[in-house]
Amino acid sequence: MNNNFYKKNFLNFSLFNKEDIEFLIKFSSHLKKTRKEKKEKKYLKNKNIILIFEKESTRTRCAFEVAAFEQGANTTYIGPKDSHIGYKESFKDTAKFLSKIYHAIQYRGHEHEKIEELAKYSDITVWNGLTNKFHPTQIIADLLTMKENLPEKKIENISCAYIGDINNNICNSILEISKITGMKINLISPKKYWFQCKRKKNNNVFLTENIAKGVKDVDFIYTDIWLSMGETETSWEEKIKFLKNYQVNKNVLKLSQNKEIKFLHCLPSLHDKNTIIGKKILNEYKFLNNGVEVTNEVFESKNSLVFEQAENRLHTIKAIMILTLIKNVQF
Ligand code: CP
Ligand code: NVA
Numbered sequence: 371m372n373n374n375f376y377k378k379n380f381l382n383f384s385l386f387n388k389e390d391i392e393f394l395i396k397f398s399s400h401l402k403k404t405r406k407e408k409k410e411k412k413y414l415k416n417k418n419i420i421l422i423f424e425k426e427s428t429r430t431r432c433a434f435e436v437a438a439f440e441q442g443a444n445t446t447y448i449g450p451k452d453s454h455i456g457y458k459e460s461f462k463d464t465a466k467f468l469s470k471i472y473h474a475i476q477y478r479g480h481e482h483e484k485i486e487e488l489a490k491y492s493d494i495t496v497w498n499g500l501t502n503k504f505h506p507t508q509i510i511a512d513l514l515t516m517k518e519n520l521p522e523k524k525i526e527n528i529s530c531a532y533i534g535d536i537n538n539n540i541c542n543s544i545l546e547i548s549k550i551t552g553m554k555i556n557l558i559s560p561k562k563y564w565f566q567c568k569r570k571k572n573n574n575v576f577l578t579e580n581i582a583k584g585v586k587d588v589d590f591i592y593t594d595i596w597l598s599m600g601e602t603e604t605s606w607e608e609k610i611k612f613l614k615n616y617q618v619n620k621n622v623l624k625l626s627q628n629k630e631i632k633f634l635h636c637l638p639s640l641h642d643k644n645t646i647i648g649k650k651i652l653n654e655y656k657f658l659n660n661g662v663e664v665t666n667e668v669f670e671s672k673n674s675l676v677f678e679q680a681e682n683r684l685h686t687i688k689a690i691m692i693l694t695l696i697k698n699v700q701f
Contacts, residue, residue, distance in 0.1 A: 375693035398689040415442035424479040437688035465491035511682040526552030530590040533558040558584035585626040592634040618664040641669035
């Protein structure tokens, strides 16, 4: 198949169609297999890659670094306070300089407009490692995880309920992917949070306040942290007030009436008291029953695919890097 990713930026899914997404998933799966067999081909020898993180990261950073290393590329990591970007040097000037010595930029930051500016003034490929609006590399890992679990199902026949904060980057990227691929998405949240999704909704999306209706017969239940990076900590109170009944717990899995129901989460997750924030919230809001957006019982259950999802960040990010930088990829 024609590589439609070559020389394209990966800021969201607007440049790609259903065939492209299916091709990307297939190639990711191939990379995962050849890595396991220790037969991985190196496509990125002598490529220089810059990883700019203006927000924290565990998975995305690790996946980009390990993928680059395994493919023969060099990386430079720039953390939130490590460069002049946006403070003493514009995105435009930074993009012009980076284009002279690198082959690609990974950027994780705040406003999506900033990565668009970086892309506008770069001569090299730009990958979005998360902005306030989109998290496209995550959704590709999620799709690979879904396909691995339901190999016989066509993407347009897969159904997923996304429950909780429906105004964040993960949900926006899910909405984009459902429009392109036909995947069925049920968005479940209180009406108060419907304002954004109402505009972006497509024919494959069902919006509901009713958990039982939203999760019935779906293949996957997906949630994300209720307060995203960049939102003020003081918003926790309001988020908990409106989302407290939208926690993924055993009863929500049961309501799906699907014995094979699988749970997805992009991580990090506040599912117990073993983090500073988790402990603080759960000590204050005892009614949450030792889990914020998801209970520990579900998080650690046999239904949970969260660590498979996390591993798939590596294989899918590797595929995105290769397909955008190399024209002829045979597999
Ligand atoms: N899911 C995800 O992007 O994780 P990190 O924030 O750890 O990169
Ligand atoms: N919505 C979350 C995703 C983390 C991977 C955030 O932006 O913090």
